[in-house]
Amino acid sequence: MPKQMTKKQKDAVKRLLANDWGFGLVCFWCRQDLPFEQLTLDHLLPSSKGGSNNPENLRLACCQCNGSRGNSLFPPDQRYRSSSLNKSGK
Numbered sequence: 001m002p003k004q005m006t007k008k009q010k011d012a013v014k015r016l017l018a019n020d021w022g023f024g025l026v027c028f029w030c031r032q033d034l035p036f037e038q039l040t041l042d043h044l045l046p047s048s049k050g051g052s053n054n055p056e057n058l059r060l061a062c063c064q065c066n067g068s069r070g071n072s073l074f075p076p077d078q079r080y081r082s083s084s085l086n087k088s089g090k
Ligand SMILES: [Zn+2]
Pocket: 027, 028, 029, 030, 031, 032, 061, 062, 063, 064, 065, 066
């Protein structure tokens, strides 16, 4: 189980995704523009399922999208489902 990230670590990853990776301050799922402080880090593969805290596994998301996904492997809206994450079976 990965360690919880500190706020400082989360902010650093948020900045990396928004600026260096070019995602901008936008929810990855619903494309809503949000202030930096209102964006959360959402795990593509939930940490409860072995997902890491590496930036490759993290995306910026609004609270609603992050919350509605919970520990699901899938985005809140199936339109955004990524085939790379669509593992069959358990
Ligand atoms: Zn959203």
